[in-house]
Amino acid sequence: MRSAAHERGTVAGWGVVKPPGPSRVAGVSMAGFRSGGAGPVDVRVVPHPAVTLALEFGNGPLVVDVATGRQQRGNLVAGFLHSAVRVRGENIECLQVRLSPVAARAVLGASPSELDRTLVALDDLWGRDAARIGQRLGDATSWQDRFALTEALLARRAETGPAVDPEVVFVWDRMLVSRGRVRVEDLAAEVGWSRKRLWSRFRSQIGLPPKRAARLVRFDHAAHRLAAGEGAAGVAADSGYADQSHLHRDVLAFTAMTPATVAGQPWLSVDGIAWAEHGVGETG
Structure with missing residues (x-):
């Protein structure tokens, strides 16, 4: 049996919570985030080799801006983003998932090539699954339950989605x-x-x-x-x-x-x- 999820500390205005162990779903890593009480959080993204899901359930909103003026709030999918992206907000609680690009195609139900340098509302890819997981994360009373709920959904999607060669x-x-x-x-x-x-x-x-x-x-x-x-x-x-x-x-x-x-x-x-x-x- 897994041990409980645990707080890993606060840095750059974020309280970070880690799952009790690595995900059972290949190519998936998760972490929980809550903004601290010292005011709004505003950070620039440093590009990384993963596709990102942000699942929001706090008082938020989580806001992501790009240099073109486009803005996305709430649950979203981010492709291989570039340096002009900012993440900001206040009173945020969210669960972030990083997907290896070889897992992203199955989990998302779409190729990461459709997400290159873009932000997409999760509803546009997952439909009812997006609303359902958001509601369940908000109703959950612990981070351990949130990680378990998210992992179960990702596992189901990974099993049924299109595979990579x-x-x-x-x-x-x-x-x-x-x-x-x-x-x-x-x-x-x-x-x-x-x-x-x-x-x-x-x-x-x-x-x-x-x-x-x-x-x-x-x-x-x-x-x-x-x-x-x-x-x-x-x-x-x-x-x-x-x-x-x-x-x-x-x-x-x-x-x-x-x-x-x-x-x-x-x-x-x-x-x-x-x-x-x-x-x-x-x-x-």
């Missing part, structure tokens, strides 16, 4: 293991596909072209090392960048910030508590 899963896993330091041509040869076929199937099922996916995995690893206090020169050398300038350009491309600024972002501080025990892009 095993070759695509293999390529994604290799990207994670290598921390993005792979050649797409070599991966295509390993699975016996042409480069063109790998690009097409990977893009349609994962949501990003293979090279950009590998860059995002590499960036995510580097960003967390920067946030841990490591110097940019050492991170660049150990993460597969040609030099420190190369790292600087990649960080700027993903976040519109310098490596030094990224290192101090509250988003990564929260990351270190909410998702530290399980890789956000892992398949299981």
Whole structure:
């Protein structure tokens, strides 16, 4: 029997609650969030190699803004977001789910390629399931019950949703293991596909072209090392960048910030508590 969910601390204005153990659903990680009493929360998103579900049940609202002026409130699905996204609100309680892109297709019932750099209301994808889980999370009296309810729904959807090609899963896993330091041509040869076929199937099922996916995995690893206090020169050398300038350009491309600024972002501080025990892009 699992032990109870437990509070992991407060950082950047968020109280973070972790489930008692890893999810039984492959490719799924969960964490609970509640905004503190020190006023509104307002943080910038640092891109990461996962699709995100936000399930709100507090007094909220949870508000997500993008630079185009588009705004989404309440339950939502976020694809591979970019640096112009802000998460803000007051009196928020929500459960966040990070989906490996190889699990997202089945759980969402839609390809992550339809979500690239976009926010979608969860109702648009799940219909009655979205309203039902929101109501049940609000009625639940403990985080342990909320995690269990969400896991049961995700498990049911994962079992009935469309699967990703095993070759695509293999390529994604290799990207994670290598921390993005792979050649797409070599991966295509390993699975016996042409480069063109790998690009097409990977893009349609994962949501990003293979090279950009590998860059995002590499960036995510580097960003967390920067946030841990490591110097940019050492991170660049150990993460597969040609030099420190190369790292600087990649960080700027993903976040519109310098490596030094990224290192101090509250988003990564929260990351270190909410998702530290399980890789956000892992398949299981």
